[in-house]
Amino acid sequence: MISKSLSKYIQSLHQKKYRQELGAFLVEGAINVLELCASDYQIEVLLVTEPFYKENALLLDKQRVRLEMVSADDLKRVGSLVVNDSALAVVKTKENRFLVADPDEFVLVLDDIRDPGNLGTILRIADWYGIRKLICSLSTADVYNPKVISASKGSFTRVAWYYCDLKTYLAEQAQGPVYGAFLDGASVHSLDFGTAGYIVMGNEANGISVEVEELVSQRITIPRFGEAESLNVGIATAIICDNLRRVETSREGIK
Known part of the structure; x- marks a missing residue:
């Protein structure tokens, strides 16, 4: 069960103005969350269903982040996906960093x-x-x-x-x-x-x-x-x- 405060926080991140204000965004679904866990992004909280956790326990336990077990209905209620039976993460955004093409790219x-x-x-x-x-x-x-x-x-x-x-x-x-x-x-x-x-x-x-x-x-x-x-x-x-x-x-x- 997701707390009311966390639910409100997650749902606010559906809107650009709150993503910018709070410096956070949502990552949803099995593929995206697994890729996220292997990246350098900073995860605030990770919501996972029991089957997803059991299948990926070794990777998820290495994250050392706040992890909560929830139902697929919980993920659907707070997330943006019509179907999500695996996971949702709240992640810190990165700075808008200057980029330029290298001489060979x-x-x-x-x-x-x-x-x-x-x-x-x-x-x-x-x-x-x-x-x-x-x-x-x-x-x-x-x-x-x-x-x-x-x-x-x-x-x-x-x-x-x-x-x-x-x-x-x-x-x-x-x-x-x-x-x-x-x-x-x-x-x-x-x-x-x-x-x-x-x-x-x-x-x-x-x-x-x-x-x-x-x-x-x-x-x-x-x-x-x-x-x-x-x-x-x-x-x-x-x-x-x-x-x-x-x-x-x-x-x-x-x-």
């Missing part, structure tokens, strides 16, 4: 990606393709939104992010090429991306903003062969990342 730049599910998917895609940094516009969805964390499937523990004014950031910090995804531009199927740079993905409805577009040095596009008007930004990000890595491995002679 690509970084994803997200311009006004407002849908939490898309942002969580992009985190997962970045993790899959070995991209460790996201630069996010101030209008991009809050990475600590429960829907973002859930959709990331644990990748939030391995990909870092920095929220900032993109126009100022790119003008002052971008040392390598800045690629921007548009409906017109060089095909990602034939473009040599080089070895480092910034890949800008825009809002699904409006694309890259005019202010950021001015700082793009190379327009790129995913060639269309059918009649669809556009691609989901998560899918588009995956296609671009895949072609980026394909060029990279081809250059290195890896089959």
Whole structure:
């Protein structure tokens, strides 16, 4: 049974203003909680069901955090997931730390990606393709939104992010090429991306903003062969990342 005070605290973290005010967020579900336990995030409290605890006792006992045994109904009542029969953690947020691309790496730049599910998917895609940094516009969805964390499937523990004014950031910090995804531009199927740079993905409805577009040095596009008007930004990000890595491995002679 979850106490009233803890229940109220957890439910407040569904809202951005309280996440920011209290410096905490929620991690829910088996995969995300297990990934969390292997990360450097600071856990405040961990709520687990008996079956989940028995299955993962060795890992959970190493956490040395406040741990409470609860029912799946308790998790459903205070959490954001429709179904959660395993665990929920309250975790301390991290500082908004400055990030910049190293000379040998690509970084994803997200311009006004407002849908939490898309942002969580992009985190997962970045993790899959070995991209460790996201630069996010101030209008991009809050990475600590429960829907973002859930959709990331644990990748939030391995990909870092920095929220900032993109126009100022790119003008002052971008040392390598800045690629921007548009409906017109060089095909990602034939473009040599080089070895480092910034890949800008825009809002699904409006694309890259005019202010950021001015700082793009190379327009790129995913060639269309059918009649669809556009691609989901998560899918588009995956296609671009895949072609980026394909060029990279081809250059290195890896089959």
